[in-house]
Amino acid sequence: MTDAQETTADSSLRTTGGTPPDDAGSSVLGAPTPLLEPREGIPPVIADQAALAKVIAAFAAGSGPVAVDAERASGYRYGQRAYLVQLRREGAGSALIDPVACPDLSGLGEALSGVEWVLHAATQDLPCLREIGMVPSRLFDTELAGRLAGFPRVGLGAMVEGVLGYVLEKGHSAVDWSTRPLPEPWLRYAALDVELLVDLRNALEKELDRQGKLEWALQEFDAIATAPPAEPRKDPWRRTSGMHKVRRRRQLAVVRELWQTRDRIAQRRDVSPGKVLSDAAIVEAALALPGNVHALAALNGFGHRTGRRQLEQWQAAVDRAKALPETGLPQPGQPVTGPPPPRAWADKDPAAAARLSAARAGVSALAERLNMPQENLVSPDTVRRICWEPPKVLDAGTVEGALRGYGARPWQVELVTPVLVDALRVKTA
Numbered sequence: 001m002t003d004a005q006e007t008t009a010d011s012s013l014r015t016t017g018g019t020p021p022d023d024a025g026s027s028v029l030g031a032p033t034p035l036l037e038p039r040e041g042i043p044p045v046i047a048d049q050a051a052l053a054k055v056i057a058a059f060a061a062g063s064g065p066v067a068v069d070a071e072r073a074s075g076y077r078y079g080q081r082a083y084l085v086q087l088r089r090e091g092a093g094s095a096l097i098d099p100v101a102c103p104d105l106s107g108l109g110e111a112l113s114g115v116e117w118v119l120h121a122a123t124q125d126l127p128c129l130r131e132i133g134m135v136p137s138r139l140f141d142t143e144l145a146g147r148l149a150g151f152p153r154v155g156l157g158a159m160v161e162g163v164l165g166y167v168l169e170k171g172h173s174a175v176d177w178s179t180r181p182l183p184e185p186w187l188r189y190a191a192l193d194v195e196l197l198v199d200l201r202n203a204l205e206k207e208l209d210r211q212g213k214l215e216w217a218l219q220e221f222d223a224i225a226t227a228p229p230a231e232p233r234k235d236p237w238r239r240t241s242g243m244h245k246v247r248r249r250r251q252l253a254v255v256r257e258l259w260q261t262r263d264r265i266a267q268r269r270d271v272s273p274g275k276v277l278s279d280a281a282i283v284e285a286a287l288a289l290p291g292n293v294h295a296l297a298a299l300n301g302f303g304h305r306t307g308r309r310q311l312e313q314w315q316a317a318v319d320r321a322k323a324l325p326e327t328g329l330p331q332p333g334q335p336v337t338g339p340p341p342p343r344a345w346a347d348k349d350p351a352a353a354a355r356l357s358a359a360r361a362g363v364s365a366l367a368e369r370l371n372m373p374q375e376n377l378v379s380p381d382t383v384r385r386i387c388w389e390p391p392k393v394l395d396a397g398t399v400e401g402a403l404r405g406y407g408a409r410p411w412q413v414e415l416v417t418p419v420l421v422d423a424l425r426v427k428t429a
Contacts (some may be wrong), residue, residue, distance in 0.1 A: 042188050076275075097146060280300065284300050
């Protein structure tokens with residue numbers, strides 16, 4: 001009997017088997033029960049090799065899937081490294097591991113090789129887990145399972161409440177997890193995040209099977225587990241908030257110089273770049289092109305709290321951009337590797353615009369019938385690319401090949417191919 005089943009057996013609360021929430025937002029009968037404490041209490045934080053070795057042995061000897069979660073310090077520290085790793089497995093209980101004190105968890109990852117890892121929103125945690133040597137060979141993503149099953153709210157708290165009937169504390173999700181020592185309330189919150197994750201997984205597996213979607217979910221989970229690490233983003237400075245205001249190439253160069261200077265400082269100080277200089281301040285300086293530190297200090301984001309030395313380093317970045325030759329200035333926009341923005345299709349290629357409109361309508365109708373988000377049925381980018389450049393010979397086989405070429409899973413190919421074949425045959429009015 002699992003933790004949630006034991007607790008439920010001791011109370012009058014009963015679930016309906018993990019079905020998607022009704023119009024009232026809950027699939028459980030009766031009021032949800034607050035989950036206030038981990039069943040075995042808050043486990044000690046593992047912060048040395050001897051304690052880690054015991055945890056590895058315990059989890060290797062455990063049975064069934066392992067619940068895994070990680071806490072980052074987004075908005076406080078540079079990058080997306082893990083500052084706490086939480087695990088729970090039948091027979092091993094729960095563990096909280098400090099990856100700052102124990103930065104190499106590859107031994108734990110190897111001990112759990114071949115075991116199914118249960119994560120919520122796996123793509124958010126997998127990069128930081130990979131950095132410390134933890135890479136699953138099999139996984140079950142409870143957030144993605146909720147999407148495929150048609151739940152309108154797929155956050156962990158909403159899923160645990162709607163499926164299992166328990167209320168998780170929500171107060172510490174955005175705290176600075178790099179804090180040491182971690183306060184006890186935060187550790188309680190972290191332990192509770194994995195307390196019922198396997199129970200949630202089991203309920204969702206039953207629901208997906210009931211809806212005939214379990215094989216689809218397994219294909220999605222396998223695609224996540226086998227996906228290679230993401231390539232570094234090209235020209236990340238172009239994602240500065242407010243860039244739509246920056247039109248001239250010289251101004252773009254200022255944004256680039258200020259962004260790169262800020263990034264180096266943030267990395268050296270291990271703080272979030274936004275704590276060094278805001279995006280709004282970068283854009284303000286790019287638009288104004290200040291000639292000296294006095295003009296810079298008068299801009300929003302460079303107020304009286306900015307020290308003289310800081311102002312000088314920002315002004316130096318502006319001056320470097322202003323001194324660049326024309327050949328060194330960035331081009332506006334990013335190189336286009338795919339189709340143009342859909343809003344331009346009607347003018348550039350009316351036939352493609354008609355195909356896209358028909359495809360979107362068809363995909364939307366199919367997603368509604370299947371009770372899942374359109375983007376989980378098929379990637380919108382894939383639909384755009386196929387509608388912009390359809391196969392030369394238009395039939396089910398060529399459309400299937402195009403979908404596979406863009407990474408669609410077999411279940412998606414089977415369902416979406418007839419919709420796209422019909423849409424690609426649409427003619428302009």
